[in-house]
Amino acid sequence: MSNSPIVELVSEWFIKPKLDDNDSKQPHYLSPGDLAMLSAHYIQKGLLYMKPSATDQHFSIADFLEKIRDSLTRTLAHFYLLTGQLSTLIDEDQHTSLIFIDCNKGPGARFIHATLDMTLQDILSPIDVPVIVKSLFDHHKAVNYDGHTRPLLSVQVTELVDGIFICCSLNHAVADGTAYWNFWNIWSEIHMQHSPISMSKLPVHERWFPEGYGPRVTLPFIHTDEFISRYEAPQLREKIFHFSSESISKLKMKANIEVGETNKEISSLQALSALVWRSITRARCLAGDQKTTCSLDANLRQRLNPQLPQGYFGNSIWVAKAAATADEVLDHSLGWTAELLQKSVLELTDKTVRSVFEAWMKSPFVYQIDAFFEPNSTVIGSSPRFDVYGNDFGIGKPVAVRSGYANKFPGKVTAYPGSEGGQSIDLEICLPPDAMNALEVDNDFISLAVMG
Incomplete structure (x- = not known):
């Protein structure tokens, strides 16, 4: 208009x-x-x-x-x-x-x-x-x-x-x-x-x-x-979903109960990521044998030995990626899916990180957005641990965080600390219209999320 x-x-x-x-x-x-x-x-x-x-x-x-x-x-x-x-x-x-x-x-x-x-x-x-x-x-x-x-x-x-x-x-x-x-x-x-x-x-x-x-x-x-391409995203719906501290606590408890006694507790973000992976997979109506992946951005500063300083100003990230068929993701429990994600995160040791970058040195490449992420991937970027709402410029606390066009594609999820504080988490989810329509009426997902 x-x-x-x-x-x-x-x-x-x-x-x-x-x-x-x-x-x-x-x-x-x-x-x-x-x-x-x-x-x-x-x-x-x-x-x-x-x-x-x-x-x-x-x-x-x-x-x-x-x-x-x-x-x-x-x-x-x-x-x-x-x-x-x-x-x-x-x-x-x-x-x-x-x-x-x-x-x-x-x-x-x-x-x-x-x-x-x-x-x-x-x-x-x-x-x-x-x-x-x-x-x-x-x-x-x-x-x-x-x-x-x-x-x-x-x-x-x-x-x-x-x-x-x-x-x-x-x-x-x-x-x-x-x-x-x-x-x-x-x-x-x-x-x-x-x-x-x-x-x-x-x-x-x-x-x-x-x-x-x-x-x-x-x-x-x-x-x-x-080595340079200019990715143009297809038509996407972008939507913010709020998860309260109570919802996150319930989700984490459910995942850990389903996993049972292990040496490593499922984290809040791993439990939430498992819910998102399962829900988006369901919304996409994939064939049971189709491969799906879920990737989490991982900060490498504390994974290297010796560790990098907190203030390291550069890129020190890699993705922890889990893969399974649609049937495996949907037929198993939330806890099973969360544990799959947890294993991918735990595998990012100092030895693994160094071997990844040594391999890159022998055969350098530049990420191309459309080629790097598979069609049925769910990619969870950013972190609810970032101090987003503490940025005061003398006009009070921010009321919301929003992002631009950058680095968005079907299945891209951006995690932020919740605007309500506590252990709450907000997710910005990008999906094609048909998949977003299905996600909005997914009972497992919407019973825990508040839209808007």
Whole structure:
């Protein structure tokens, strides 16, 4: 409809703090985990806040923008990699590319002020996540390789009628979800002038490489069409499902009772992931002998020996993948499915992780979204352990988290801590319309979930 509200861009700034340390002037080479992400999309997450002007007559959006830009500038002095761009050195004789972060390149991180003539309820109340939410993010459909010419970080602050939406689009070849939310958390702390910031939280820019390799890891490609593709998602419905602390507790108890006495307790997320895998498999109406998979993002920082620091700023993730036929998933108990997922997570030991990356070094590849995930896969990304709702910028606690277009495909599930707190978990689920219609009336699933 021609009269539908649109996002109006009001102004933009580029932020590049002056840095004196020599480290920020050196090239920062990407690790195998970073390079593998070059064809994926930027990370796009945003937080929705209530506008203080409803209760605070002294609130000024101009003052707020000035303060949040100032705190972002001070934060980027620590996260200086985000103010540069990617660069590539090509060796045509060897047919290789060396891709790295050049902090001296580009205008810096982008900061955008925009407006949208919609209310909080216009965003939160529809059954599905409104399409307009994708327009609240910069870098729409950009892949990480585009960081050669685009900012590695764009922050967009969109003023609604009664709300403020703050979002960050961050290059996924530079950082993973753990590093992404650590950036948000430190930015919030600096904005609120909490001091001193814990040294363990500050970013560690030194990249991890398998023993005997690095830091100059090359890719066996020189033309972008050899390793970069631009995935276009099919028609999807995107929906938020809320699971209360009580529902999560019941689910975890049920899974552990069905598993019986074991050395390792089924976790809340494993139990919930098992429910989601079973429910999506049922909603897809698969033939009994069709293979299905369920993958969980796993943070590798604590799985390596020695462990990586909490503030490791890069990609340190791998997927824990379980596979079974549709009949196996649906005929067995929730506990059986949860234990299958648990085993895949426990297999990600230091030895396994090192062997995975050593194999990658011998035969490097870049993930292609449409080729990497099987048609009947359920992929559960992000984590309910991330501190999403603690990001206070002086305007109160966020009321909701939403994401952009990035990295979505049939069966993609994003896990967040629940907006109600406690042990609650929120899931953003992306499915084709027919499968989502079936999921909405799946009794096992809906008896535990609240939609909206």
